[in-house]
Amino acid sequence: MTAVETSTYDSGALAGVSADEPILKVRDLVMEFPIRAGVFRRQVGEVQAVTGVSLDLFRHETLGVVGESGCGKSTLGRSLLRLIEPTSGTVTFGTEDVTAASKKRLRELRSDLQMVFQDPYASLNPRLPIRDIVGEPMQIHGVPKKEARERVGELLKRVGLLPEHGNRYPHEFSGGQRQRIGIARSLALRPKVIVLDEPVSALDVSIQAQVLNLLDEIQDEYQLSFIFIAHDLSVVRHTSDRVAVMYLGRLAELADRHTLYDVPAHPYTQSLLSAVPVADPRRERARKRIILQGDVPSPANPPSGCRFHPRCPVAQDRCKSETPELREVSPGHLVSCHFALEPGETLLDRTQQLGRTVDIAGG
Amino acid sequence: MTDTLAPKPSDDAFAATAPLLKADNLCVGFRTDAGTVNAVSDVSFEIHPGEVLAVVGESGSGKSVTALALMRLHPRNTDITGDVMFDGIDLLSLTDAQMRSIRGRDIAMIFQDPMTALNPVFTVGEQIAEAIRIHNDVTKPQAWERSVDLLQLVGVPEPKRRAAQHPHEYSGGMRQRAMIAMAISNDPKLLIADEPTTALDVTVQAQVMEVLHDVQEATGSAMMLITHDLGLVAGSADRVQVMYASRLMETGDLDDIFYESSNPYTRALLESIPDLQGVKESLEPIPGNPPSLLNPPSGCAFRPRCFMAGEECAGSVPELITIEGHHASRCHRISAMPAPVGVPS
Numbered sequence: 001m002t003a004v005e006t007s008t009y010d011s012g013a014l015a016g017v018s019a020d021e022p023i024l025k026v027r028d029l030v031m032e033f034p035i036r037a038g039v040f041r042r043q044v045g046e047v048q049a050v051t052g053v054s055l056d057l058f059r060h061e062t063l064g065v066v067g068e069s070g071c072g073k074s075t076l077g078r079s080l081l082r083l084i085e086p087t088s089g090t091v092t093f094g095t096e097d098v099t100a101a102s103k104k105r106l107r108e109l110r111s112d113l114q115m116v117f118q119d120p121y122a123s124l125n126p127r128l129p130i131r132d133i134v135g136e137p138m139q140i141h142g143v144p145k146k147e148a149r150e151r152v153g154e155l156l157k158r159v160g161l162l163p164e165h166g167n168r169y170p171h172e173f174s175g176g177q178r179q180r181i182g183i184a185r186s187l188a189l190r191p192k193v194i195v196l197d198e199p200v201s202a203l204d205v206s207i208q209a210q211v212l213n214l215l216d217e218i219q220d221e222y223q224l225s226f227i228f229i230a231h232d233l234s235v236v237r238h239t240s241d242r243v244a245v246m247y248l249g250r251l252a253e254l255a256d257r258h259t260l261y262d263v264p265a266h267p268y269t270q271s272l273l274s275a276v277p278v279a280d281p282r283r284e285r286a287r288k289r290i291i292l293q294g295d296v297p298s299p300a301n302p303p304s305g306c307r308f309h310p311r312c313p314v315a316q317d318r319c320k321s322e323t324p325e326l327r328e329v330s331p332g333h334l335v336s337c338h339f340a341l342e343p344g345e346t347l348l349d350r351t352q353q354l355g356r357t358v359d360i361a362g363g
Numbered sequence: 364m365t366d367t368l369a370p371k372p373s374d375d376a377f378a379a380t381a382p383l384l385k386a387d388n389l390c391v392g393f394r395t396d397a398g399t400v401n402a403v404s405d406v407s408f409e410i411h412p413g414e415v416l417a418v419v420g421e422s423g424s425g426k427s428v429t430a431l432a433l434m435r436l437h438p439r440n441t442d443i444t445g446d447v448m449f450d451g452i453d454l455l456s457l458t459d460a461q462m463r464s465i466r467g468r469d470i471a472m473i474f475q476d477p478m479t480a481l482n483p484v485f486t487v488g489e490q491i492a493e494a495i496r497i498h499n500d501v502t503k504p505q506a507w508e509r510s511v512d513l514l515q516l517v518g519v520p521e522p523k524r525r526a527a528q529h530p531h532e533y534s535g536g537m538r539q540r541a542m543i544a545m546a547i548s549n550d551p552k553l554l555i556a557d558e559p560t561t562a563l564d565v566t567v568q569a570q571v572m573e574v575l576h577d578v579q580e581a582t583g584s585a586m587m588l589i590t591h592d593l594g595l596v597a598g599s600a601d602r603v604q605v606m607y608a609s610r611l612m613e614t615g616d617l618d619d620i621f622y623e624s625s626n627p628y629t630r631a632l633l634e635s636i637p638d639l640q641g642v643k644e645s646l647e648p649i650p651g652n653p654p655s656l657l658n659p660p661s662g663c664a665f666r667p668r669c670f671m672a673g674e675e676c677a678g679s680v681p682e683l684i685t686i687e688g689h690h691a692s693r694c695h696r697i698s699a700m701p702a703p704v705g706v707p708s
Contacts, residue, residue: 068564174652204421205591206668209635209648231565234594238637238646261641275569277594278639281617284598291573292566295534361573 011108013094014192022056023225024080024193029053029089031072031079035300047300049075051249052089054326057193062219062226064240064257066233066272068296072249073229074118077195080227081113082106093193111141114186118198120178124170130156130181131166137188155184159214176207180214187218195227200235212239233276237261242332245269248299248307251326255333265329265340267315268308270347290347291359306338313358314339314350382409382448383552383585384433389445391425391432399442400656402428404609406445407683410553410585417588417600417617419632423653424606426589430555433587434472435462450552468498471546473575475558477538481530487514487541488526494548513544517574536567540574547578554579557589572599593636597621602689605629608654608664611683615690623703625692627672628665663695671696 014023031050034043050072057063065073079086082098091098093109101109114137117123124133131152138148153163159180170178179199186194199215200208212235219226230236236243237257244254245266253266264270271292278284292311297303303310309319318338326336330343341350351358391403403425410416420426431437433447433454447454450469454462474480482490491510495501501509507526514522517540530538539559546554556575560568576599579586588600596603596617603620605613605628613626624630634647651668654660660667666676673696681695694700 068566176652204653205593206421206632206635206649207652209637209646210650212637212646213648232637233565234637234639237639237641238643258641261639272566273639275566276639277569277572277592277598279593279597279621279633279636280638281597281621284594289569291569293570295536295567296564359573361569361576 010190011093011096011112013096013109013112015095017094019059021058023059023094024057024227025090025092026056026080027054027090027092029076029079029091030087031075031084032087045300048249048302049299050079050086053246053249053251055244055251055254057225057227059225060219060223061242062228062240064236064243065227065229065246066231066236066243067246068231068272070248070296070299071246072299073231073246074197076246077115077197077227077229080195081110081115083115107140111137111189112192113195114189114191114193115195115197116179116182116186116199119202120175120182121170121202123182124178126170129167129169130161130173133170133181134166134185134188137185141189151188152184155187156181158187158218159184160210174207175203176210179203179211183211183214183218187222190222191224193225193227195229197229198231199228201230201232208235215239233261233273234278245272248296248302250307251334251336252308253333253335253337254326259330259333263343265333265335265343266308266337267312267341267347267350270341271313274347288348289361291361293359306336313347313356314354380411380413383412383450384410385446385448386429386433387446387448389429389432389447390443391428391437392442393438394440394442395657397657401609401659402656403432406606406609406611408604408611408614410587412552412585413579413583414601415579415586415588415599417590417596417603418606419590419593419596419603420606421591421653423608423656425609426606427557429606430472430557430587430589434466434470434555435459436466436472464498467494467551468549469551470553470555471549471551473539473542473546473554473556473559475561477535477542477562478530480542481538483530486527486529487533491526491541491545491548494545498549510544510548513548514541516547517541517544517578518570519544534567535563536571539563539571543571543574543578547582547584550582551584554584554586555589556586558591559588560595561590561592568595575599593633605632608659609656610664610680611693612665613690613692614683615686615692616688619686619688619690623690625686625690625697625700625703626694627669627696627700629692631668631670663693671699673699 029050030052032046032048035045037044053076067073078084080091098109134155135148135152152166156163156165161180200211228239240257242256243260245252247268253269264273271290274290294311305321306319306324309315324336324338326334329335329340387407389403389406393400393402406429418426432443488507488510491513492506495506495509511522511526514526519525519537519540560571600617602616604611607628613629620629631649635649649668654664662677662679663681666672675695681693683691683693684697685691
């Protein structure tokens with residue numbers, strides 16, 4: 001496909017890692033932000049945006065991360081690449097601890113770990129022509145100019161733009177085209193893992209599918225592993241092999257996509273899925289929707305015990321005091337709930353069994 | 364989650380009533396340095412009392428501009444032609460003062476971003492009370508009391524305390540509830556909701572949509588719901604209008620649009636969205652980009668992206684052709700349209 005050997009950019013962290021081992025291992029990742037106040041900006045508290053998240057990413061896999069705003073999904077994505085320094089925990093890429101890497105080594109590792117951002121208007125430097133934006137990673141990593149220039153042309157072609165677009169500036173492109181440019185840039189160093197942070201949520205529906213299909217193609221072509229962060233559950237179902245649901249900084253549930261969408265075990269996952277309107281009027285008329293009360297609480301002052309308990313329609317006393325551990329309810333299906341729903345059991349069944357009433361819409 | 368498919372509700376529930384709002388050949392153009400941008404071209408529609416009309420389209424399709432023109436909230440450099448009759452009044456011929464007496468009382472609007480729509484320096488209660496006092500001869504305490512009642516109605520907890528708070532003390536969902544409270548403060552006949560839940564999380568979106576439905580049912584007002592989210596439309600609309608590049612592409616009852624669409628754009632749009640049920644194996648994107656309204660393509664604006672465009676499509680703008688009842692579609696090749704796929708799954 002190209003004259004450039006992949007090994008030119010390889011950080012070497014994957015040497016000796018077998019194909020069925022995780023490519024990226026996250027263990028007990030915590031990300032705290034200080035809250036400062038007063039004249040001297042003294043620290044008066046902290047926000048735990050991510051609390052003890054552990055997960056694995058396998059080769060050529062897409063792991064979806066979903067949750068509502070403030071659940072920590074973007075913070076998680078950024079701390080994996082150390083775009084923000086995690087407070088504690090480890091991120092292991094292949095054989096190497098990313099969290100312990102020196103600055104110089106981290107730069108090398110980032111040739112394998114890349115990111116695509118949500119806002120294609122804010123993530124591209126408006127003063128640089130596209131060829132410099134896409135070529136910048138190669139310049140940083142010392143790829144010869146001539147080679148880099150050729151590669152920029154190839155990359156632009158690959159993402160559905162024309163090589164001559166390289167001379168233009170970001171403002172000359174539509175949102176969808178800009179996101180293609182962001183993808184081309186992330187591919188420049190032939191990464192192994194790309195963290196996609198809401199890659200299509202700023203785009204119009206007719207353009208979303210174009211970008212999703214492009215991501216699908218390049219994943220196969222370059223054997224990439226994706227962490228796909230999004231709030232749109234339909235998009236995540238479509239793109240992901242496994243899905244992690246986050247709530248207030250913690251993992252609520254993690255499973256392969258069929259299990260997660262068809263037999264969700266966490267009350268939060270069920271209510272989240274039930275809240276999504278589907279573009280099918282007959283289904284919408286027929287279904288009963290459980291309406292969660294209240295808003296997501298502030299991560300600066302998270303509820304005790306299970307963080308979902310104030311909104312959970314089936315919470316019990318134990319949930320208020322005891323934080324549920326992530327446990328395996330069936331192979332590969334992890335849930336952090338003391339009273340996880342059984343396969344086939346709906347949240348509505350459970351509320352009735354407990355003799356409680358919930359707010360239901362539709363039906 | 365185990366749903367059975369419900370039949371279509373009895374149709375023509377609204378056909379008998381006279382329209383509350385009737386727009387005929389509405390055109391909205393913006394004069395810019397680069398030329399006139401026709402943001403809304405030749406749009407005609409009706410809204411009946413108690414009905415929810417969804418206006419669907421992508422950014423730049425003209426859906427929000429249509430609403431702003433109805434409310435006469437458009438910028439100065441705007442040319443509007445056509446007729447808009449609301450409850451027997453010709454809206455476009457009113458003076459600004461006359462329009463002010465209708466706006467907020469008979470027609471109220473809910474905007475997408477409640478943080479920019481609410482005034483940050485006044486309490487939420489004051490702002491709702493102001494909306495009441497503009498149109499009603501009541502004292503300040505009476506208006507305040509009513510605003511507390513309204514906040515309670517839209518599900519704001521502790522409405523007494525909350526009314527005395529400023530917008531920044533509210534969460535996004537609560538702010539949107541406050542906006543709804545303000546919009547319904549004068550029992551409007553028509554609510555225009557422009558992307559009312561786009562800025563909200565999905566669980567909060569469900570709450571707000573329910574509040575909107577309850578309010579609409581309680582007051583019997585009609586609603587124009589402007590959105591790009593086809594799921595939201597499927598769950599709440601009676602009738603749907605699909606807009607593309609300033610024109611109506613298709614209009615019809617909810618089920619006409621979702622199950623028996625006669626328009627290539629509507630169909631392509633429905634094909635391109637991922638579904639929650641996981642029925643779709645692959646997505647069929649719409650190629651290309653929406654056209655520039657400064658320099659739209661000749662003939663049908665969707666032609667360059669259309670899977671069934673032919674020679675005739677470049678010649679002239681197709682007419683909106685009535686198919687049956689409310690159902691109409693703008694397409695030259697309507698006779699060549701493949702049979703509808705019908706019920707998915």
